[in-house]
Amino acid sequence: MPAKTIAIAADHAGRPLKAELVRALEGHGYRVIDLGTSGDDSVDYPDFAEALAQALEQNKAGQGVLVCGSGIGMSIAANRHRAIRAALCRDVESARLARQHNDANVLVLGGRVTPTAEARACLDAFLTTPFEGGRHARRVAKLA
Amino acid sequence: MPAKTIAIAADHAGRPLKAELVRALEGHGYRVIDLGTSGDDSVDYPDFAEALAQALEQNKAGQGVLVCGSGIGMSIAANRHRAIRAALCRDVESARLARQHNDANVLVLGGRVTPTAEARACLDAFLTTPFEGGRHARRVAKLA
DSSP states (O other): TTTTTEEEETTTHHHHHHHHHHHHHTTTTTTTOOOOOOOSSOOOOHHHHHHHHHHTTTTTTTTEEEEEEEEHHHHHHHSSSOOOOEEEEEEEEHHHHHHHHHOEEEEEETTTTTTTHHHHHHHHHHHHHOOTTTHHHHHHHHOO | OOOEEEEEEOOOTTTTHHHEEEEEEEHOOOOOEOOOOOOOSSOOOOHHHHHHHHHTTSSSOOOEEESOOOOOOOOHHHHSSSSEEEEEEEEEEHHHHHHHHOOOOOEETTTTTSSSSHHHHHHHHHHOOOOOOOOOOOHHHTTT
16 A cells, blocks of 8 residues: 555535545645545445445555535444544544544545535645544544 | 433533533433533543443433534544444534434534534434434435
């Protein structure tokens, strides 16, 4: 796996924001595995969360991004997997905390509730903020 | 189980908001199972998410509320359980969508990021909004 490979997936409601985030990631030099959806048809978010979780579990990517309308469905589905720590974020502070405290490996965004500029700022914080470890490492271990 | 029994739990960062929400729930006529934490000591959020998930799995309560600092840790931990659909909400619109589209049975709030009045409004929307069913039922079934 290349060091900077990231997987991304969305349902129909998250697809427009996904397209923006793919461009942002490629601009940052990431190799992006886009797992869809690619069309306008209505699809089921759990199918796309499942595909992304498998990509991380199989080490095809080190981190992931998921987008649906509110982010809630993707967050529930992805966190069914013990290897996944998926953080639904609405602002930069949440994205930073998700990395610092929760060592999140998947960023979840709501395409219908988060403006593109805010979503890109969340992505930047998610990509660049290190995990703090310490007492947080004990808590993260309990999620495994 | 009485019809209107709800379980609630928080870590130290979520405890002040939990106290407000217990009062609100009791004001709405709910019987509240408060699973802690009850002191100021630093505790691990996964332990409290686990206790709440078990209370729902054992039918001791029909719904639940979880609070930590950002809501992210509780959301990850609770959604490890297939019987739990835990929705991290920042506003009333999210709380409404969590019920309408995701049939969420646990509301997750961030005690350090959501003001008390907004949290109470999220709680009210969570308690009073019905699940829409239809295409959403097919998606929710895939989370089980």
